[in-house]
Amino acid sequence: MQRQRIASADHRDAHSDWRQSDWAADFDDGWFWQLIRGRRSVRRYLPEPVEKALLEMLLTAAIWAPSAHNRQPWRFCVVTTDPVKQKLSDRMGARWRADLSADGVDESIIERRVRISHARITGAPALVAASLSLEGMDDYPDRRRQEAEWLMAVQSTALACQNLLLAAHNYGLAACWMCAPLFVPDLVRDVLDLPQSWHPQALITLGYAAEEKYRERLPLAERVTWR
Numbered sequence: 186m187q188r189q190r191i192a193s194a195d196h197r198d199a200h201s202d203w204r205q206s207d208w209a210a211d212f213d214d215g216w217f218w219q220l221i222r223g224r225r226s227v228r229r230y231l232p233e234p235v236e237k238a239l240l241e242m243l244l245t246a247a248i249w250a251p252s253a254h255n256r257q258p259w260r261f262c263v264v265t266t267d268p269v270k271q272k273l274s275d276r277m278g279a280r281w282r283a284d285l286s287a288d289g290v291d292e293s294i295i296e297r298r299v300r301i302s303h304a305r306i307t308g309a310p311a312l313v314a315a316s317l318s319l320e321g322m323d324d325y326p327d328r329r330r331q332e333a334e335w336l337m338a339v340q341s342t343a344l345a346c347q348n349l350l351l352a353a354h355n356y357g358l359a360a361c362w363m364c365a366p367l368f369v370p371d372l373v374r375d376v377l378d379l380p381q382s383w384h385p386q387a388l389i390t391l392g393y394a395a396e397e398k399y400r401e402r403l404p405l406a407e408r409v410t411w412r
């Protein structure tokens with residue numbers, strides 16, 4: 186299996202958090218930290234297809250995520266054909282353009298943003314549109330509990346997507362989560378011919394990396410409270 190060609194995991198830093206220095210080097214579990222910390226959102230890909238068997242492996246990792254009541258509310262649509270990518274990107278771009286225009290954003294900025302987004306989507310060898318379905322989830326008569334159930338489906342689907350992202354990194358692929366479907370779920374359903382019961386949540390672009398990315402995290406103390 187091909188490993189990620191542009192290593193994103195070889196950065197060492199001197200921050201003081203537990204295992205934040207030499208994190209992938211000297212531990213027996215270095216592979217784990219390489220997996221967790223080496224994964225990056227990568228938005229440019231080589232024009233090389235991703236094998237179907239590999240995509241199936243990533244999807245298998247996705248469905249082994251935990252889910253509320255083990256109801257597995259996630260649904261995935263894999264897009265590898267250029268005309269579908271093109272149509273999805275064109276139609277999402279048109280909606281985004283209209284939204285930004287209504288916000289009063291400068292036309293040149295709008296065009297630039299839409300162009301970048303279009304290049305990301307059409308330049309990715311594979312896309313995975315992740316949706317959720319409430320079929321099989323619990324049904325409540327009141328809004329409070331129904332909203333909680335909806336959130337459980339969202340959370341379960343997000344966990345599946347994270348599994349998919351980690352699996353992609355493990356198998357040498359790069360990926361990026363795009364939130365655009367949340368803003369235009371009807372359009373995504375229409376272009377991809379998805380059932381009405383599917384609620385699009387994210388678009389994950391996948392391919393072999395054509396750029397190197399590095400990102401930091403804030404120290405634990407800024408995000409964790411102990412009682």
Ligand SMILES: Cc1cc2nc3c(=O)[nH]c(=O)nc-3n(C[C@H](O)[C@H](O)[C@H](O)COP(=O)(O)O)c2cc1C
Pocket residue numbers: 224225226227228361362363364365398400
């Ligand atoms: C819910 C969610 C939505 C995101 N939406 C987008 C997006 O629309 N476009 C994009 O380029 N990146 C998107 N990202 C990726 C984040 O920008 C990225 O995870 C963050 O900057 C940290 O970088 P890293 O993933 O390399 O650690 C999204 C990530 C999450 C979890």
